Amino acid sequence: MTPLSRRDLLKLSAAGILGTSVSGWFNVLASRAAENRARHKSCILLWMDGGPSHKDTFDLRPGTAQGGPFQAIQTSVPAIRISEHLPRLAGQMQHAAIIRSMSTGEGAHGRAKYYLHTGYKEGVGGLNYPSLGSIAAMEIGNPSNPLPNYVSIGNRSYGSGFLGPRHQPLNVVSPARGVENLRPLVDSQQFHNRVGLLEELEQSFHRTHQAGTSLAHRTTYQRAVTLMQDRGARAFDLSTEPAPARAAYGNTVFSDGCLLARRLVETGVTFVEVTLAGWDTHQNNFNRVRTLSGQVDPAMSALINDLRQRGLLDTTLVIWMGEFGRTPRINNRGAQPGRDHYPRAWSSVLAGGGIRGGQVIGRTDAEAATVAERPVTTLDFMATVCRILGIDHNKLNQTPIGRPVRIVDRGANPITQLV
Amino acid sequence: MNSPQLAGAAALNRILNETKDPAQVLDKLFVAALSRRPTAQETQRYTQYVGQQANLRTGFSDVLWALLNSSEFGLNH
Numbered sequence: 001m002t003p004l005s006r007r008d009l010l011k012l013s014a015a016g017i018l019g020t021s022v023s024g025w026f027n028v029l030a031s032r033a034a035e036n037r038a039r040h041k042s043c044i045l046l047w048m049d050g051g052p053s054h055k056d057t058f059d060l061r062p063g064t065a066q067g068g069p070f071q072a073i074q075t076s077v078p079a080i081r082i083s084e085h086l087p088r089l090a091g092q093m094q095h096a097a098i099i100r101s102m103s104t105g106e107g108a109h110g111r112a113k114y115y116l117h118t119g120y121k122e123g124v125g126g127l128n129y130p131s132l133g134s135i136a137a138m139e140i141g142n143p144s145n146p147l148p149n150y151v152s153i154g155n156r157s158y159g160s161g162f163l164g165p166r167h168q169p170l171n172v173v174s175p176a177r178g179v180e181n182l183r184p185l186v187d188s189q190q191f192h193n194r195v196g197l198l199e200e201l202e203q204s205f206h207r208t209h210q211a212g213t214s215l216a217h218r219t220t221y222q223r224a225v226t227l228m229q230d231r232g233a234r235a236f237d238l239s240t241e242p243a244p245a246r247a248a249y250g251n252t253v254f255s256d257g258c259l260l261a262r263r264l265v266e267t268g269v270t271f272v273e274v275t276l277a278g279w280d281t282h283q284n285n286f287n288r289v290r291t292l293s294g295q296v297d298p299a300m301s302a303l304i305n306d307l308r309q310r311g312l313l314d315t316t317l318v319i320w321m322g323e324f325g326r327t328p329r330i331n332n333r334g335a336q337p338g339r340d341h342y343p344r345a346w347s348s349v350l351a352g353g354g355i356r357g358g359q360v361i362g363r364t365d366a367e368a369a370t371v372a373e374r375p376v377t378t379l380d381f382m383a384t385v386c387r388i389l390g391i392d393h394n395k396l397n398q399t400p401i402g403r404p405v406r407i408v409d410r411g412a413n414p415i416t417q418l419v
Numbered sequence: 420m421n422s423p424q425l426a427g428a429a430a431l432n433r434i435l436n437e438t439k440d441p442a443q444v445l446d447k448l449f450v451a452a453l454s455r456r457p458t459a460q461e462t463q464r465y466t467q468y469v470g471q472q473a474n475l476r477t478g479f480s481d482v483l484w485a486l487l488n489s490s491e492f493g494l495n496h
Contacts, residue, residue: 197482
């Protein structure tokens with residue numbers, strides 16, 4: 001029999017040491033600031049991946065040639081009308097503001113997603129920019145929370161860029177399954193014994209090896225153990241949610257994601273992103289938007305409702321947005337009519353977070369094709385969100401080589417009538 | 420650290436099939452994981468630890484887990 005080698009063990013643990021990092025939470029826990037900050041606002045970003053059609057959701061033109069078949073319905077705010085396929089959300093417009101004048105310039109998915117997540121165009125300045133979630137986690141996250149302050153559900157999203165690993169998102173692939181590998185394989189007494197043994201080993205090793213990487217390794221394990229033993233981690237277990245409360249959100253991966261987002265915010269997580277993919281409706285736009293609206297409507301309205309009932313709506317900003325809107329003209333290239341990419345004029349929605357709800361910001365023309373009033377650029381939008389969350393968007397952060405970079409680049413003109 | 424692969428059951432079985440003497444098992448685990456023999460102090464400490472557990476398997480699987488999750492294993496090449 002061949003003797004057991006270090007290489008064998010390395011092979012065994014390729015899925016262990018490296019596997020843990022793939023599972024999502026390892027890097028997140030790598031290191032987090034130790035200083036204390038007061039608990040600030042939270043944010044839930046409902047990311048409509050692919051670019052939702054503004055003209056078939058929040059900025060309708062019923063009865064016009066290119067308006068499509070959807071009707072606009074009354075909302076709880078008399079002057080505001082939205083799609084008939086968002087009836088529950090319509091009942092909550094008093095908490096929300098629709099920005100109908102988004103104008104963002106990037107019309108390719110990859111570049112537009114990067115731009116709308118980070119506020120910087122991909123590649124500019126040779127830097128990897130942090131996404132909004134990482135910025136929020138760094139600026140207003142509670143560093144002593146055992147849970148990571150940025151969780152991304154259903155999508156890898158965008159990371160922390162030059163802000164470093166401590167602000168990377170924890171990626172949750174499937175909200176119903178929660179965080180993988182969070183439970184020890186052995187019973188809690190034995191796990192406790194093991195951690196004790198490990199701690200002894202580490203102490204003697206660190207007496208002789210005081211390098212940054214070994215400290216980071218040790219910190220990572222300590223954080224992982226803290227998370228595993230923390231009550232807050234139970235937030236990831238959706239099976240503990242009462243069935244009717246869970247059903248109110250719907251019965252999809254996205255609805256579970258929204259529910260998980262609420263549970264995480266309740267435990268003090270700063271930023272949660274939940275992705276609903278499928279909005280790239282070049283073909284079969286109307287049927288697909290109807291189906292997707294049917295997912296958004298119960299989930300987003302239950303989320304707003306739950307947050308309000310728990311007294312968290314004033315401190316939790318909910319954002320509904322994608323990377324761009326869709327063409328005001330209908331394309332008839334395929335068997336079913338579609339709409340194509342359109343960054344020039346589109347809609348996003350903000351709710352809660354202490355904003356003055358029941359408002360519409362900006363306006364598009366008769367075709368919902370160009371911005372007629374108060375264009376909101378990507379910089380304006382990012383600065384607006386920062387303002388609502390209590391982040392100074394002009395703050396300069398340092399890259400690892402000491403280069404100062406503004407949270408939102410110069411030229412931002414935040415919307416003032418929201419807060 | 421919680422992955423089934425890291426339980427190292429097969430590796431430990433191989434060693435325990437060869438010997439049940441705690442000092443020898445520890446020698447093999449240390450050489451396999453860290454490319455060094457345990458110090459006298461470590462041998463004493465881990466032998467004592469294993470003796471306190473329900474059985475040899477449990478005790479040594481705890482030691483192996485700790486070795487594989489240690490900074491020395493991960494970083495000291």
